[in-house]
Amino acid sequence: MSALNEEFLYQVFAIVEEIPQGFVATYGQIARLSGHDKxxxxxxxxxxxxxxxxxxxxxxxxNSQGRCAPGWLEQRTLLLQEGITFKDNGCVDLKKHQWKI
Known part of the structure; x- marks a missing residue:
């Protein structure tokens, strides 16, 4: 897949919609779930x-290390409001909060 198409977009959004409150997924995890591993x-x-x-x-x-999106300052706050914990390095504790499918 070399470009975004509407089908891919809605596939991604449908997967993201399923992530339960209090959990996170990685970009790679969503790519795999959508059938577009790479x-x-x-x-x-x-x-x-x-x-x-x-x-x-x-x-x-x-991301795969648990880092929030660069430049999106509200992301951390939203995650904290859902009970997500962060390690000392500022990354989400993926061992505790990664969505298991």
Whole structure:
């Protein structure tokens, strides 16, 4: 897959919608669940467009180390409000909070 298409976007949004409160998923995890294993970056791009397609809990998606999206200061606050804990390095504690499917 070389570009975003509407089917991929809605696939990503449908998966993100399933992430339970108090848990996070990684971009790579969502890429795998969508059947596009090597497209974690496209997942990030899709999530950056989500506001044009509806309201999705995109704040529940972090990178493979548990880091929040750069430049999105509200993400950490939203996660903290859901009971997500962070390690001393500022990353989400994935061992505790990663969505297990």
């Amino acid at each position: 497209n974690a970056r496209l997942v990030g791009k899709a999530l950056s467009l989500s506001e044009y397609f509806g309201k999705y809990p995109c704040h529940r998606v972090v």
